[in-house]
Amino acid sequence: MLQKRPHEDVEHSAGPQPQVQRAGKIRACAECKKHKIKCEPVAGKHKCSKCLRGGLDCVPYNPLQRFQDEDALWKENAQGEIDQLRSAVQLLLRHNQLPDLASLPDKAPAAAQPVVISPVTVTENGISTTMIVPPMDMTRENSVEPDLDVESLVPAPMRSLYDLTRIRNLRSSTRLKSNANxxxxxxxxxxxxxxxxxxxxxxxxxxxxxxxxxxxxxxxxxxxxxxxxxxxxxxxxxxxxxxxxxxxxxxxxxxxxxxxxxxxxxxxxxxxxxxxxxxxxxxxxxxxxxxxxxxxxxxxxxxxxxxxxxxxxxxxxxxxxxxxxxxxxxxxxxxxxxxxxxxxxxxxxxxxxxxxNVEHFINSTVVTPGDMRLLAQVALFKILTEAYMTFGSDPEQPLGERDFHQLRMFNFSIEQWRLLWQPRCEDSAVIGSYPSKGIVLYYHFARFQLNSLALRALPPPNATSSESLSYDRREAANIAISAATCTLTLIFEEPDLRRAMTGVPLFTHTMVAFCATFLLKMAKTWGGVAQHASPLEWTSEPAGLGLNFNIGQVLSLSRRSATMLVKVADSLNEKHLTRHIVRGIKELLKHFDTPETPSSAVHTNQPDTGLPPSGQLGMMGGVGAGLDPMDGFNMYDLIGSYGFGFDESFLEQATTNDFGLWTT
Structure with missing residues (x-):
């Protein structure tokens, strides 16, 4: 049996010994500790020698004081950051038109799961937008008891649902207060x-x-x-x-x-x-x-x-x-x-x-000149909307012969509209004759838009066929051609309209683009038929189709339109759509130019005589069967379709890569 070897340390071998009490150690004061010097107490004094000499308070050094100071500093910094974050959240809520932070509940119900609100970044065409999305919660009004108020016995269904549940999110909220901050x-x-x-x-x-x-x-x-x-x-x-x-x-x-x-x-x-x-x-x-x-x-x-x-x-x-x-x-x-x-x-x-009841509004209230111009457009678009509902917008649905009676009724309504509203829209000291001339401009454009339906979904004219259009269809088509021509001519000849072109809404610029594009595409479409007729027939009524269409005048008007819009664009930002309309018109005009007849052959400062300018025959000679300089262009996307097709057609033919504002 092995025996333990006696330990050399007697104290250890005797077992654990009681610890000897050490004498209390005098701690240095905080000032001496700070300067890392020996703290020398003075007999009969409560201060050390250094504190006596400097007249300082002799406070015993507390090792926990450092942690207390650091904790106080951290809390101070944290409170500042919390206040800053609260201000930032409040700013984001106001920026996104959400309820103020104070209106949110201070404490969520115990059974409710915490809702994390994270910023959502939406990117479209290279533009990133960050939004704060509020939680989808159904919060109730302060008064949650349903009320059997019979003031409105048959309200809207959603109003009944709100009255029953008092869910705040079901009620329309209108903020009429000013933004004081x-x-x-x-x-x-x-x-x-x-x-x-x-x-x-x-x-x-x-x-x-x-x-x-x-x-x-x-x-x-x-x-x-x-x-x-x-x-x-x-x-x-x-x-x-x-x-x-x-x-x-x-x-x-x-x-x-x-x-x-x-x-x-x-x-x-x-x-x-x-x-x-x-x-x-x-x-x-x-x-x-x-x-x-x-x-x-x-x-x-x-x-x-x-x-x-x-x-x-x-x-x-x-x-x-x-x-x-x-x-x-x-x-x-x-x-x-x-x-x-x-x-x-x-x-x-x-x-x-x-x-x-537009007329009743005029008679029952104080109407300003601006009101008259606004109500005039309301009356006009009421007529155009009725026509839209009657004829639809299907580009593959041609008008039947019975439809032209209704079309003439709409033309009569447009005529009555001009007679009624042009005298009401008086000239202005600021914008001149723009109010009354604007009525004329919209009149021509409405007639053009309505009567262009006569050409909707028709097959392209055949140069070898002498089949003519019916009288009613030809009458409407000629009105459309005349109205498009008058739209462009009116802007050229009225100085107040030209001055206003730099500030009018997009719709007016679209008028010019639509009319010019329509006429140019008509020139190409009927030009192929025209070259088989005699020069005199070609300038007046192409190949028995019975259309009063002067190709030389169309090209002259289109170039004048481009020239006018260039001057307008010089007063606008480089991103404005007018510059791209000009580019689109010029691109279409290039398809009518040949080395024998450049664009300069047509002088825009010469009056239109109804006869083609010199060299015009050679220019149109390349527009016919067997040679189509406009390959890739749909000739019927703007002709006779009720609506511009402006977004799908014209802008695609312009240089869309230059739309820096809208694509970056």
Whole structure:
């Protein structure tokens, strides 16, 4: 059996010994510890020698003091960061038109799962927009008890659902309060757009465009402070439109456009709206071509959610404050119908009581000159919408012979419209004869748009066939040709219209593009037939088709249109659509030029005589069977289709790669 070896240490071998109490150690004071010197106590004193000499408080050093100081410093820094984050979240909520942070519940229910709100980045055409998406929660009003109020026995179904559940998200929310903190949280105060630049752009808008759109109906605020206080979206819209109409402001245009797109994205699903936000969407639809269709529909839906469509009924019941809301409803009608008919798509708004009683609105209220011009367009687009519903927009559906009686009735309505409204739209001291001449311009364009339906879905003319069009179809086609020609000629000959072209909405520029393109494509289509006729027949009525179509005049008008639009574009931003319209017209004109007959052979300063200019026959000689210089162009995409086809056809034929603003 092994035995343990005795340990040499007697104390260890004897087992654990009691610890000897050490003498208490005097700790150095905090001051000596700080200077790393020996702390020498003084007999009979409560201070050490150093503290006595310096007259300092002699406090014993506490090793936990350092941790306490660090903890206090961390808490101070953390509180500052929390305050900064709270301010940033509040700014994002206001920027995206979401409820304030204070309105959110302080504490979620115990059974509820935590909701993580993460920024969502949306990228379209190279433009990234970051938005804060609120949680999809069904929060109830403070009063949650259902009420059997019989004030409205048959309300809308969703109103009944709201009354029953009191779920806040089911109720339309209208924010009519002003933004009192606009100087702290909008894009101008953040330095995205300098205030001096914003003031200059607003001044240009008020000077050049304010009067053209119904005497500023969509812009009720005339100062930058007032705009910023009432609607950040309207402010961004005006600055974007102004920059788009200012040469040499490409960089500023892009900044304003980015801000506008970001705000518009947030507006799509926001439940907090005001009237100025609706005005902003409508105004942007009139001037920003790549977003016009989307914005017009969004403006209408937001306005309906705010019950603007009921303003006319309230006005009839004596609520005079609803007059401006009715005007806004009329503006939305014109905006939405301009672009729906232009694109050949059914409109969202129908002819309600306000639209049907335009004359009653004139007789029952104080009507301004801007109101007259607005109501004139309401009456016109009411006629065009009825025609759209009658004939449809199917480009492969030709008009039957029985349809021409109805077409003549619409032509008669257009004639009556001009006779009624042109005297009502008086000239202005600011924009001259633009109001009355604008009525004439829209008259010609409406006749062109209606009667071009006579050529819809017809087979291309055959150069070897003498088959002529029917009398009714030929009559309508000749009206369309005459109206397109008169549209372009009117702009050339009226100086007030030419001056206004730098500030008119997109729709007017589209008129010029549509008319010029229609006539050029007619020149190509009927030109192949014309070359088989005698020169005299070719200049008047090609090959028995019975169309009063002068190819020389068409080419001259088209070149004059391009020349005029070049001058207009010089006063606009490089991104403006007018420059691309000019490029598109010139591209089409190139297909009529041959080495024997260059473009310079047609002098635009010479009057049109009805006969082809010298060298014109040689130019048209290459446009016929066996040689098609316009290969790749669909000749019927704009002829006779109710709607411009402007987005799908004309812009594709222009140099779309140059649309820097809309694609980057």
């Amino acid at each position: 606009f100087k702290e949280d909008d894009f101008i105060s953040q330095g995205v757009v300098p205030q001096a630049e914003a003031e200059d752009l607003l001044h240009r808008y008020m000077e050049n465009m304010y009067q053209l759109l119904w005497d500023g109906l969509l812009v009720p605020h005339k100062t930058l402070d007032s705009l910023r206080r009432h609607s950040t979206l309207l402010t961004a819209t005006i600055l974007t439109v102004a920059a788009l109409h200012t040469p040499g402001r490409g960089e500023m245009l892009q900044k304003c456009y980015n801000v506008f797109v970001s705000l518009a994205y947030s507006t799509c699903l926001s439940r907090l709206q005001n009237l100025d936000d609706v005005r902003a969407l409508c105004l942007a639809a009139f001037y920003i071509p790549n977003l016009s269709w989307k914005l017009s529909g969004l403006a209408v839906r937001n306005a309906v959610e705010m019950n603007i469509h009921q303003s006319y009924h309230k006005l009839l019941r004596g609520h005079a404050e609803q007059r401006d809301n009715v005007r806004l409803w009329y503006a939305l009608y014109v905006c939405e119908h301009q672009f729906s008919i232009a694109y050949g798509r059914p409109p969202l708004l129908h002819d309600d009581l306000a639209i049907k």
